[in-house]
Amino acid sequence: GNSVTQxxxxxxxxxxxxxxxxxxxxxxxxxxxxxxxxxxxxGLQLLLKATKADDKGSNKGFEATYRKETTSFHLEKGxxxxxxxxxxxxxxSPYTGGxxxxxxxxxxLFVKA
Amino acid sequence: xxxxxxxxxxxxxxxxxxxxxxxxxxxGHDTMYWYKQDSKKFLKIMFSYNNKELIINExxxxxxxxxxxxxxxxxxxxNxxxxxxxxxxxxxxSQGDRGNSPLHFGNGTRLTVT
Numbered sequence: 001g002n003s004v005t006q007x008x009x010x011x012x013x014x015x016x017x018x019x020x021x022x023x024x025x026x027x028x029x030x031x032x033x034x035x036x037x038x039x040x041x042x043g044l045q046l047l048l049k050a051t052k053a054d055d056k057g058s059n060k061g062f063e064a065t066y067r068k069e070t071t072s073f074h075l076e077k078g079x080x081x082x083x084x085x086x087x088x089x090x091x092x093s094p095y096t097g098g099x100x101x102x103x104x105x106x107x108x109l110f111v112k113a
Numbered sequence: 114x115x116x117x118x119x120x121x122x123x124x125x126x127x128x129x130x131x132x133x134x135x136x137x138x139x140x141g142h143d144t145m146y147w148y149k150q151d152s153k154k155f156l157k158i159m160f161s162y163n164n165k166e167l168i169i170n171e172x173x174x175x176x177x178x179x180x181x182x183x184x185x186x187x188x189x190x191x192n193x194x195x196x197x198x199x200x201x202x203x204x205x206x207s208q209g210d211r212g213n214s215p216l217h218f219g220n221g222t223r224l225t226v227t
Contacts, residue, residue, distance in 0.1 A: 103155075
């Protein structure tokens with residue numbers, strides 16, 4: 001079956017540090033891949049997405065590349081800010097039957113000033 | 114203008130009670146969902162409705178009953194509440210069943226059962 005595995009947190013970084021959150025997936029066919037972010041007390045928001053192999057999703061300085069050969073979709077940001085402190089979720093949605101998005105366990109990020 | 118709104122934001126109740134959570138979306142989407150997030154932030158889908166038709170019904174106790182009066186609304190009624198039902202419940206919506214359509218979430222309802 002389909003599944004998503006992301007690195008356990010929490011991840012604690014100083015402001016302006018480089019961020020990587022690893023995400024790997026197992027799926028049949030050609031799923032779409034997403035990163036969502038959840039700020040305290042709020043719902044999840046779409047951060048970026050990629051719908052086919054070698055696509056790069058980007059938003060607000062965050063990037064992730066859909067790597068089919070390594071079944072990965074790692075999230076990166078070159079310089080984090082305190083305001084990036086949140087929980088980040090990697091997710092997978094099948095090409096068809098997309099009703100069933102599967103989420104990773106979430107990675108909490110703390111950024112210190 | 115809030116895209117996916119759910120009420121109430123907080124719900125504190127005693128074991129054995131019955132409660133409802135309401136959700137509305139103004140995005141014109143045809144699919145709506147209920148997700149449960151536990152204390153470790155793990156998200157699990159409970160139900161999905163497409164054009165008012167139940168599409169996904171995960172292994173959720175019969176005490177949970179969703180109702181979709183129209184495409185823009187999906188409510189969740191919970192009977193005989195138990196301590197283990199304490200969690201944050203999120204409503205979400207998306208367009209169609211293509212996997213490339215992202216989910217749009219409400220801000221959640223924190224349910225505490227005492």
